[in-house]
Amino acid sequence: MSDPADVLDAQDAVFEIYVRMNDDSEKDYCFNVTINDSFDKLLKIFDSLKISLRPSIFYNQRPIGFKISKSPGYLTDNGGLLFDNNADKLTQNVKLSDKISDYCWPGQLVLPIWEENYFLSYSIISLLLVWLYTDLPDFISPTPGICLTNQLSRFFANLAQHFNYDKLAQDLFAEIQPHQSTKLIQIFFFIIHIVKIAFLYFALSLGIFNPYTINPIKMRKIVAHDKLDEAKKLELIALGWTGTRRSTLDEYREFYKDFKIKQVGGIVKASKLGLFEKLREPGVFLDDGEGFQSDLNNTTSLKDLELDSSKFILNFDWFAIIGENYEYYLDNESKDKGQDVRNYRRYGPLISNERIEKIVQGRKDKGKELKKEK
Incomplete structure (x- = not known):
C-alpha cells in the first residue's frame, strides 16, 4: 500500500x-x-x-x-x-x-x-418579552397604554401640539387613551403581536437574520x-x-x-x-x-x-x-x-x-x- x-x-x-x-x-x-x-x-x-x-x-x-x-x-x-x-x-x-x-x-x-453567547441570547429574549408585555391588552395589563404604537402616537401628538395643530393632537391623544377598543379587538391585535414576536425569534434562531454584529458603529467600520x-x-x-x-x-x-x-x-x-x-x-x-x-x-x-x-x-x-x-x-x-x-x-x-x-x-x-x- x-x-x-x-x-x-x-x-x-x-x-x-x-x-x-x-x-x-x-x-x-x-x-x-x-x-x-x-x-x-x-x-x-x-x-x-x-x-x-x-x-x-x-x-x-x-x-x-x-x-x-x-x-x-x-x-x-x-x-x-x-x-x-x-x-x-x-x-x-x-x-x-x-x-x-x-x-x-x-x-x-x-x-x-x-x-x-448567553448574554446576547438572554438580552434579546428579554427585549422581546418586554416588547410583548407592552402590548398586553389594556384590560389585562397592569400598565395599560404603554405599547410602542402608543408611544409613537404620543410623540406625534406632542409634536402636533407644539406646532399648533390642536385638532390633530387632540385626535392622537384620544386614540391612546386606555380601553378605547373592545376586548375582542385588543385580544385580536395581541395575538398578531405574539405571532410577530414568534416569527422574529425563529428568524433569529434559524439564522435567517444573522449579521456579523448588531453594533451599527462596528458594522460601519467593517464595511469601510x-x-x-x-x-x-x-x-x-x-x-x-x-x-x-x-x-x-x-x-x-x-x-x-x-x-x-x-x-x-x-x-x-x-x-x-x-x-x-x-x-x-x-x-x-x-x-x-x-x-x-x-x-x-x-x-x-x-x-x-x-x-x-x-x-x-x-x-x-x-x-x-x-x-x-x-x-x-x-x-x-x-x-x-x-x-x-x-x-x-x-x-x-x-x-x-x-x-x-x-x-x-x-x-x-x-x-x-x-x-x-x-
Missing part, C-alpha cells in the same frame, strides 16, 4: 478538507491544508472573514473547537465521496493542537463547535475597512480558501444527470442508451466501517478493493488513482480547467476509468443485495 505521507507529498504536501459554515449542510466549503497543519489554524478563517459564519446570532462568532464527521458518506459512480445526511450526527471531537492529517482523510468534513482587495485575497489564499462549496446529494444527482445527458448528446440519445435507468441512483450509501469511517492507519490497498469491493475500506491508493485519472483528464481532455477543478471540488470526479468503475460497481451491487435482504 502507498504510504499516506508519500501520497500527500505527491500533492505538494497539501490536501483538501471541507469546513461547515453556519451549521448549514449547504455551506460546506473547501480549504487546502498541509500535512503539518493543526486544527487551530482553522480558527484563523473565522478571525479573518468579517462575515457571520455562526449558526445564528445567539452564538459567538468564533468556534471553541472542531469535530470530525465520521459518517461513512456516499460513494459516487466515479469514485467521489460526498457527505450524507448523518454527516453532523456521527462525529469525533479533536483537540486544537491535533494535526488535521492525523484525523482526516482528504475531502473529509470538519464541523466547528459553537458556544452560545474590510474590503476584498489584493491583500485580503492573499490572506484568504494563505488560509487555504478555495471559494468552492461541496454539493449536497440532491445537487449532485441533478448536476450529474445533466452532465451525462450532455455528454452523450441529448435526452433522446440518453434514453436510447438506457442512461436514465443508470442515473436513478448514481452512487451508493456506505455502511459502518466504510468510507470516511475507515481507519486512517489501515493497511489495505487498491488491490484489496479490486479483489473484494463489497466493503469499501478507504485507503490512500484510492485517492492516488482518482487524482491521477483526473489529472490526465485535465491535461488531455479538459476544455476549461478552472471550471473542471471547481466541479471536482464541488461534485467530486465526474469521470473515471475501468478500474474505478469496477470497484464502484462491485460496491453498488453489494448495496442492492443488502436492500433485497431488508
Whole structure:
C-alpha cells in the first residue's frame, strides 16, 4: 500500500478538507491544508472573514473547537465521496493542537463547535418579552397604554401640539387613551403581536437574520475597512480558501444527470442508451466501517478493493488513482480547467476509468443485495 505521507507529498504536501459554515449542510466549503497543519489554524478563517459564519446570532462568532464527521458518506459512480445526511450526527471531537492529517482523510468534513453567547441570547429574549408585555391588552395589563404604537402616537401628538395643530393632537391623544377598543379587538391585535414576536425569534434562531454584529458603529467600520482587495485575497489564499462549496446529494444527482445527458448528446440519445435507468441512483450509501469511517492507519490497498469491493475500506491508493485519472483528464481532455477543478471540488470526479468503475460497481451491487435482504 502507498504510504499516506508519500501520497500527500505527491500533492505538494497539501490536501483538501471541507469546513461547515453556519451549521448549514449547504455551506460546506473547501480549504487546502498541509500535512503539518493543526486544527487551530482553522480558527484563523473565522478571525479573518468579517462575515457571520455562526449558526445564528445567539452564538459567538468564533468556534471553541472542531469535530470530525465520521459518517461513512456516499460513494459516487466515479469514485467521489460526498457527505450524507448523518454527516453532523456521527462525529469525533479533536483537540486544537491535533494535526488535521492525523484525523482526516482528504475531502473529509470538519464541523466547528459553537458556544452560545448567553448574554446576547438572554438580552434579546428579554427585549422581546418586554416588547410583548407592552402590548398586553389594556384590560389585562397592569400598565395599560404603554405599547410602542402608543408611544409613537404620543410623540406625534406632542409634536402636533407644539406646532399648533390642536385638532390633530387632540385626535392622537384620544386614540391612546386606555380601553378605547373592545376586548375582542385588543385580544385580536395581541395575538398578531405574539405571532410577530414568534416569527422574529425563529428568524433569529434559524439564522435567517444573522449579521456579523448588531453594533451599527462596528458594522460601519467593517464595511469601510474590510474590503476584498489584493491583500485580503492573499490572506484568504494563505488560509487555504478555495471559494468552492461541496454539493449536497440532491445537487449532485441533478448536476450529474445533466452532465451525462450532455455528454452523450441529448435526452433522446440518453434514453436510447438506457442512461436514465443508470442515473436513478448514481452512487451508493456506505455502511459502518466504510468510507470516511475507515481507519486512517489501515493497511489495505487498491488491490484489496479490486479483489473484494463489497466493503469499501478507504485507503490512500484510492485517492492516488482518482487524482491521477483526473489529472490526465485535465491535461488531455479538459476544455476549461478552472471550471473542471471547481466541479471536482464541488461534485467530486465526474469521470473515471475501468478500474474505478469496477470497484464502484462491485460496491453498488453489494448495496442492492443488502436492500433485497431488508
